[in-house]
Amino acid sequence: MFIYPHLTPSEQASLPRLLAQPRAIPNKFSDSTHQLFHCQTADGDMVLKVCNQATIQRSQFWSGANHLFAADFPNSLGEIHLTHDFLQKYGLFSVPECVSASAHRFVLTRFLTGKDVEAQHISEQWVIQLAGHIAQLHQCSYASWGNLHAPQFAADLWASRLHETLVLLASQHDTPIAQPLLAEVLAGARNSHETEFVPMMLDLRWDQFRSANANSNDLALIDLDAFVIAPRALDLVLLEYVLTPAQLALFKQYYVQTHPWPDHNENTPGYQLLLFLMNILGETDLAKWMQRL
Incomplete structure (x- = not known):
């Protein structure tokens, strides 16, 4: 048996x-x-x-996801x-x-047949598909944020919860975060202001996808655990880390056909540190991470 x-x-x-x-x-x-x-x-x-x-x-990832987004x-x-x-x-x-x-x-x-996608072998067609997928999800815009199926937090709670989560994750991190950087980021997070919230996959990476077969450009998304309703800007900051510069340029070309691309602002360092502390892509060098955008 x-x-x-x-x-x-x-x-x-x-x-x-x-x-x-x-x-x-x-x-x-x-x-x-x-x-x-x-x-x-x-x-x-x-x-x-x-x-x-x-x-x-x-898990630092789930500690952040649960504390910030419920x-x-x-x-x-x-x-x-x-x-x-x-x-x-x-x-x-x-x-x-x-x-x-x-x-x-x-x-x-x-089980979905196919081959797991490798970040080193990403076709332009996949980048275009990803842009279409994200743009489509961003058509679903919310005034509140949090859990994907019941976003319960008002927009004006974003700053305080982001600040609290950064403090929590920094206290749990293996390596202490330099105080000048942490103080600067926390001050910005405390004053952050967001009004546009969209569905976001917090752990978006190419290895979360499968290609249907060697002769197909169709992708399947195989990991669905980490979807939340989050600021659109946070989703785009994550994508700037996931994509290479060439891929990002191609992504933007298609994404901006339906959505504007926001400029980096005072919120960006807080989002960078949040993603780092949640160990999104496994980077361990904070200085290197913060300088990438």
Whole structure:
């Protein structure tokens, strides 16, 4: 008899019947918050994601996401199907169908065939697709922010919560943040003012995508855990880190057809430090990170 790893008998009772023992999929990062398994079932191939509670408790990323945006992870896994439905309605990328999920515990999704995208081999067509996807999501504009499905915070609360989160993350960081820089950024964060909020994938990276096959330019977004409603400017600051200068120029060319590109302002250092402290792209040199924009 085959069993789903780490799940209780009651959790497994309603899941598709396994045809073989699930095979572990190696994690890409040491701080990954899930253990992944490829599952052959009577209803087709699937991927099981099981929460690693110990890793989540140590995660700077989820500490920031939960404190600032009330992301409520990993309890929010119980509503991952709502994120799937939202992205199917408003996004441009394929997303894996959610078969089953349990708050704090696991997600079972249908396996999407293809090859994981590598940041070193990004086609222009993928950059254009990403620009179209982000522009489409940014058509969904909100006056409040926070949780993707229930953005509960008023715009005038952004500054105080950003300031509190930066203080918290800086206190938890392995390396102390230089006081002059921290004081300057915190002062700017305290006075930040945002009025435009959009859906944002906080952990957007190319490795969160799959290409359908070697002969296709179509991408699928395979990780849906970290969507929130956030300032549009924060989403664009993240993209400036994710994309190379050439990719960013191409991205902007298509994005600005429907949205203006905001100039960097007094909010930018706070967003840079927030992304650094959340360990978004794994950079450890703060001076290098702050100088990139």
